[in-house]
Amino acid sequence: MYIVVVGGGKVGYYLSKALLSEGHEVLVLEKDPDKCGVICDELGSVVVRGDGCEARTLKDVGTERADLLIAVTDEDEDNLVSCQVAKNKFHVPRTIARINNPKNESLFKRLGIDVTVSSTNLILEHIEEELPINPLVHLLTVGEGNIEIVEVKVPEDSPVIGSKIKEVELPHNTMVVLMIGKSGARVPTGETVIQEGDQVIAMTQPDQEAVFKAAFTGKK
Amino acid sequence: MKIIIMGCGRVGGYLAGLLEEAGHEVVVVDMDSYSFRWLPPEFKGKALVGDGTDEEVLKKAGIESADAFVSATQGDNRNVMAAQIAKHVFNVPKVVSRIYDPLREEMYHEMGFETISPTTVSAQMLRDVILG
Numbered sequence: 054m055y056i057v058v059v060g061g062g063k064v065g066y067y068l069s070k071a072l073l074s075e076g077h078e079v080l081v082l083e084k085d086p087d088k089c090g091v092i093c094d095e096l097g098s099v100v101v102r103g104d105g106c107e108a109r110t111l112k113d114v115g116t117e118r119a120d121l122l123i124a125v126t127d128e129d130e131d132n133l134v135s136c137q138v139a140k141n142k143f144h145v146p147r148t149i150a151r152i153n154n155p156k157n158e159s160l161f162k163r164l165g166i167d168v169t170v171s172s173t174n175l176i177l178e179h180i181e182e183e184l185p186i187n188p189l190v191h192l193l194t195v196g197e198g199n200i201e202i203v204e205v206k207v208p209e210d211s212p213v214i215g216s217k218i219k220e221v222e223l224p225h226n227t228m229v230v231l232m233i234g235k236s237g238a239r240v241p242t243g244e245t246v247i248q249e250g251d252q253v254i255a256m257t258q259p260d261q262e263a264v265f266k267a268a269f270t271g272k273k
Numbered sequence: 274m275k276i277i278i279m280g281c282g283r284v285g286g287y288l289a290g291l292l293e294e295a296g297h298e299v300v301v302v303d304m305d306s307y308s309f310r311w312l313p314p315e316f317k318g319k320a321l322v323g324d325g326t327d328e329e330v331l332k333k334a335g336i337e338s339a340d341a342f343v344s345a346t347q348g349d350n351r352n353v354m355a356a357q358i359a360k361h362v363f364n365v366p367k368v369v370s371r372i373y374d375p376l377r378e379e380m381y382h383e384m385g386f387e388t389i390s391p392t393t394v395s396a397q398m399l400r401d402v403i404l405g
Binding site for chain 2: 107108128129130131133134137138141142143154156157160162163180
């Protein structure tokens, strides 16, 4: 695949390195001459100095034949415009934008960016996984943010210990898809009995997660 | 009309004065309060400090009831992003942006946005003066 990467900061650098090692043809666009120098020294002549939002620069690097454009600068508006120019002027089939402000995630989707990656949200999710305080952990978000996979650990004082899954009052659009307990992981049925320390993994919606958490922990 | 201007530089500030003089309600948004020095001294509208690409800030500026939105900051990309928010999220009836880069201006114009490129306009005006 021919992939154009806009932005040669840390994200752009490591992304390009990974893509190159997988055998893709990669071109990095970066405005800053020092960063260009570093990329050129470390990764070879895969970098062009220029503004990845400018149609002329994108044309010069052959964006017409690119299979994918990934914009990873630390300015959301620059990433948006890069992707829009690539899509509208050069008909690049797939565009990916890095998002720094999580508020922009739904907006970018609405404006036609194929995939968005919110670096702030990813960091928050990883930190959350390490925190013992919150019993609810976000594992994955799918379907434009409407559906998420979350995990709750059943605490020792949970009111549902010993109950069957079918007896738990789940919020609507929520389904328990996996239970991990002392005896290993199992796909639950309505008859599965909940035990202390079980990790309950469920598919739910962002506005239902608090109800889901409360159902298994007894705490609001 | 209720008009929101994002970016209070020379152009934004002057435009705010012109529109107010014509009897319209004007709200100016800029990230830096020092920029409000470009507003005319007699300006009576609202001047709001904040990022015009932030939906919350735009709501505070009253975009939900605005008749027109102008983006005139120094950054082309910020301007087109704000214009898209105004048009697609808040359905503002009239949205216009300043875009310096003529190629980008042309593209967003083709995408259905009202755009003005000062680069093209001033180059043409200068040419007309020189060539008579």
